[in-house]
Amino acid sequence: MIEIPKTYDPKEAEQNHYARWEERGYFAPEINRDPDAPVFSIVIPPPNVTGSLHMGHALQHTMMDVLTRHKRMSGFRALWLPGMDHAGISTQLMVTRQLKKEGFSRHDLGREKFVERVWAWKQEYGGQILKQIRREGASVDWSRERFTMDESLSRAVREAFVRLYEDGMIYRGNRIVNWCPNDQTVLSDLEVLREPQKGKLYYLRYPFRNREGSITVATTRPETMLGDTAVAVNPGDERYSALIGEALTLPLMNREIPIVADDFVESEFGTGAVKVTPAHDPNDYEMGVRHNLEQIAVIDQFARMTEATGPEFAGLDRYKARDLVIEKFTELGLLEQVVDYEFAISKCERCKTVIEPLTSTQWFCRMDQLRDLALAKLRKDGTPHFEPQIPYEKVYSDWLENLRDWTISRQLWWGHQIPAWYTADGQIIVARSFEEAKQKAGTDELTQDEDVLDTWFSSALWPFSTLGWPDETDDLKTFYPTSVLVTARDIIFLWVSRMMMTGLKFMGREPFADVYVTGTVLDKHGQRMSKTKGNGIDPLEVFEKYGVDATRLTLASVGSTDTRWSERQVESYRNFANKIWNAARFCLMNSDGAESVADPFAGELPLHDRWILSRLNKTAREVNDRLGQYDFHGVVQTLYHFFWDDFCDWYIELSKATVTAETDSPERSTARARLIAVLEQSLRLMHPFMPYLTEELWQKLPVQHAQLLHGAYAGAEPTIMLASFPQCDSALVDERAESEMQAVIDLVSRVRNIRSQINIKPGERIQLMIAANADLQAVFRASSDQIARLTRAANVSIDGNAAMPRASARAVLTGGAEVAVPLEGLIDFAQERERLLREKEKLQKEREKLDAQLGNQDFVQRAPAEKVAGLRARLGEIDQQVAALEQMVEALS
RNA sequence: AGGCGCUUAGCUCAGUUGGUAGAGCGUUGCCUCGACACGGCAAAGGUCAGCGGUUCGAGCCCGCUAGCGCCUACCA
Numbered sequence: 001m002i003e004i005p006k007t008y009d010p011k012e013a014e015q016n017h018y019a020r021w022e023e024r025g026y027f028a029p030e031i032n033r034d035p036d037a038p039v040f041s042i043v044i045p046p047p048n049v050t051g052s053l054h055m056g057h058a059l060q061h062t063m064m065d066v067l068t069r070h071k072r073m074s075g076f077r078a079l080w081l082p083g084m085d086h087a088g089i090s091t092q093l094m095v096t097r098q099l100k101k102e103g104f105s106r107h108d109l110g111r112e113k114f115v116e117r118v119w120a121w122k123q124e125y126g127g128q129i130l131k132q133i134r135r136e137g138a139s140v141d142w143s144r145e146r147f148t149m150d151e152s153l154s155r156a157v158r159e160a161f162v163r164l165y166e167d168g169m170i171y172r173g174n175r176i177v178n179w180c181p182n183d184q185t186v187l188s189d190l191e192v193l194r195e196p197q198k199g200k201l202y203y204l205r206y207p208f209r210n211r212e213g214s215i216t217v218a219t220t221r222p223e224t225m226l227g228d229t230a231v232a233v234n235p236g237d238e239r240y241s242a243l244i245g246e247a248l249t250l251p252l253m254n255r256e257i258p259i260v261a262d263d264f265v266e267s268e269f270g271t272g273a274v275k276v277t278p279a280h281d282p283n284d285y286e287m288g289v290r291h292n293l294e295q296i297a298v299i300d301q302f303a304r305m306t307e308a309t310g311p312e313f314a315g316l317d318r319y320k321a322r323d324l325v326i327e328k329f330t331e332l333g334l335l336e337q338v339v340d341y342e343f344a345i346s347k348c349e350r351c352k353t354v355i356e357p358l359t360s361t362q363w364f365c366r367m368d369q370l371r372d373l374a375l376a377k378l379r380k381d382g383t384p385h386f387e388p389q390i391p392y393e394k395v396y397s398d399w400l401e402n403l404r405d406w407t408i409s410r411q412l413w414w415g416h417q418i419p420a421w422y423t424a425d426g427q428i429i430v431a432r433s434f435e436e437a438k439q440k441a442g443t444d445e446l447t448q449d450e451d452v453l454d455t456w457f458s459s460a461l462w463p464f465s466t467l468g469w470p471d472e473t474d475d476l477k478t479f480y481p482t483s484v485l486v487t488a489r490d491i492i493f494l495w496v497s498r499m500m501m502t503g504l505k506f507m508g509r510e511p512f513a514d515v516y517v518t519g520t521v522l523d524k525h526g527q528r529m530s531k532t533k534g535n536g537i538d539p540l541e542v543f544e545k546y547g548v549d550a551t552r553l554t555l556a557s558v559g560s561t562d563t564r565w566s567e568r569q570v571e572s573y574r575n576f577a578n579k580i581w582n583a584a585r586f587c588l589m590n591s592d593g594a595e596s597v598a599d600p601f602a603g604e605l606p607l608h609d610r611w612i613l614s615r616l617n618k619t620a621r622e623v624n625d626r627l628g629q630y631d632f633h634g635v636v637q638t639l640y641h642f643f644w645d646d647f648c649d650w651y652i653e654l655s656k657a658t659v660t661a662e663t664d665s666p667e668r669s670t671a672r673a674r675l676i677a678v679l680e681q682s683l684r685l686m687h688p689f690m691p692y693l694t695e696e697l698w699q700k701l702p703v704q705h706a707q708l709l710h711g712a713y714a715g716a717e718p719t720i721m722l723a724s725f726p727q728c729d730s731a732l733v734d735e736r737a738e739s740e741m742q743a744v745i746d747l748v749s750r751v752r753n754i755r756s757q758i759n760i761k762p763g764e765r766i767q768l769m770i771a772a773n774a775d776l777q778a779v780f781r782a783s784s785d786q787i788a789r790l791t792r793a794a795n796v797s798i799d800g801n802a803a804m805p806r807a808s809a810r811a812v813l814t815g816g817a818e819v820a821v822p823l824e825g826l827i828d829f830a831q832e833r834e835r836l837l838r839e840k841e842k843l844q845k846e847r848e849k850l851d852a853q854l855g856n857q858d859f860v861q862r863a864p865a866e867k868v869a870g871l872r873a874r875l876g877e878i879d880q881q882v883a884a885l886e887q888m889v890e891a892l893s
Numbered sequence: 894a895g896g897c898g899c900u901u902a903g904c905u906c907a908g909u910u911g912g913u914a915g916a917g918c919g920u921u922g923c924c925u926c927g928a929c930a931c932g933g934c935a936a937a938g939g940u941c942a943g944c945g946g947u948u949c950g951a952g953c954c955c956g957c958u959a960g961c962g963c964c965u966a967c968c969a
Contacts, residue, residue, distance in 0.1 A: 006929070007929085008929095010923065218968095219969060250908090264967070265969085270968080274969050275969075283967045284967095284969085286967080391898070395897080402966090489963090557907095560908095561899090564904095566902085566906095566907065568905075568917080568918050572918060573917095579928090582928045583928065584928085585929075634909090640917085752934060753935060756936075759922095759923080762924050775928080792926080845911070850913080856950085870912095871913090
């Protein structure tokens, strides 16, 4: 007899197993010795080196771990590759702040020292999240851990850059960009937030150059007027058509600017005339290009007015300049009106500073060819397959179709420095290394570009750079393309699409076949969890309180829909874990003799054994199928109900008498071995979701652990991680057993219902009289001991006719069976009559519905014959039961 | 402004090709029957947001309305 505590303590299991799994190399694909093993691989979405675990990570990691463990147990050569992202801006900000506390800036240190400092920071404080990933139980292969700034990955970055440059897809140019005046760097469109902003719309008059009068333009940013080089109107706007080409005098600057016609202008908005500031507005920039307008930079990189604005404005902050412009327009009588106006403003994703659009010389990546590769792949092969396909496939393709060039340079020090050098005479040399650049340039008087690349440039290469690219390593050949990408929806553009494009470009193959997009865990009010709102739930605290396994089940069942966080949910899965623990506890307490049984399910089996095997195998089938479809929610439900309802509530109870028999016997040993065998397979089925609990229990079971390992891991030190994942043996799926067992379950439930309704004390023994047809008689007779035990009946009689005592509580069952509980002296006849009449009423209501349906000729003719037959059968059944009930009532009168 | 999604039991969510609505928690009653009170047994609870349509039949398909949410966007 093996004794374990009454309550599952997750902490103990969590402390015991992870380190051992890791040390023994279970996480590495090399543990798989089958040379022909199919391959399964996932690369982790690399968390920021500055980050710490939040619910979104825990959610994604749970799902990736479930998939990886499932495939590993199924004999796949499984790799889940971990790593981190250097997170350019975040990390640089982190260290800059630290420096500031010490009283100096990064410029005091200089670039080289600063970068050293960031590395030191990374060593000391970075990667806290890696420890937390261990805590989650994530079966990642730490021997393959990567960091986007590793030398090998940096090499991949340079290689990719050079190739794209050589193919004409990367270029350097002066264009309008998103500039963050606080972080002092350019940002891509995807790193800019659009926020609604209450502001004002100013109506400004621009006088005609050569005559009286003026034209009025509306703007939210009057200060940019200093850089205006035109006013635009819609070519179809009759109010202005005569004015097109006419000259205006730009107030304050006294500059002559033309009126141009452009389709961009919406006649309905404002006055229908737009001031054009090509240097400080993306749309105006485009218009400027179309009309060949001068770009006059009036705002600098610190968001202050430039020298070009003249002595009164130069050096003023952009908002101060706004006030001054308005003041001057008022003085000149050129301010027509000011109205309240709400519009969208661009802010820096990181520091929330208002973005200043300005023209700047930067590196860009042309996206047209890359986009076409991705779109063609999707249209031709349906790759990647998004799950859920709706709406994500369309979200992805729509975005690709409207893709614009990607600004890839950043004015930071932390990151991959752009592999471009300039000669003294301004020639650009793009090369993989300084050596190569010198060769190409024919001189060593070269200066490397100061800028670094967007963090997402290196992330875009992650699925192959981590596997060794550009070298053709074994890992690359084996694990690329990866099997599936699991991610939140907010980085479909930033990351997923870019990996797809670079993968197709450099590898000639997609980086992953499937993209599983997870739902989001919201707070209990349905709001997104965020640091600034402070409404986040720390997964580590939940681990502490309820255990990792319970948390994982909760997260897995979120699936792909947004779900509000509810601690009660975790609590119920904690209870489930405890239920498993106690079911195992029961099995272990009654395990003596079980190990001597070689083949527990050999030979002829009683109903409940055939039934549980059928249920178990159907469960295995469902779990495998649903995991294949990424239906995490469904799998959790399936496992929960199989284990709790089928195994605990019925199978254990049905086996109890035999299993707990006082004296040893072959029957007892066999029953015990069967119980343990079913439990053992259940643990394997649940292991991907609940790694700690299942390992803890599996190790304790009196079974031949080594024999349970999947063939690919033969010889390994036994662990449930490497045990074979149960597959459905369809020979064991037994519909007849299931329906017969269902009859027993119905019978027991009805009797319990009677006991409860009549208030029979739980301790009180009853008599049970069952009348049934020959088939059911045989079923009930074979299970009569169990029926007696579960209904707490002193004795059970079964026969074909219903000669039942008048003083009894009775019920009719499906299949025409009847049951009576004789209760001489206890029965209140009137009450019992009412009870039966209520039953009858229920059936009659159903009958009415069926009558209506079957009375409808259209239904009978058009519905499938099978359906109609089914309803007719049900109708017959009801009639029979109603008749039986009427007889019972009659007998009571 | 467009696009998309959601609205099912008090709460959080499932609902597979249209065929008599499900789970967990909560609620009610009974229960120390030695695996488990983080438990057992039994039960109550729903005009599937509203309106209209298609169909023999709609939570599921189509249209409109309302509320909520998300994403995209070049109305200054």
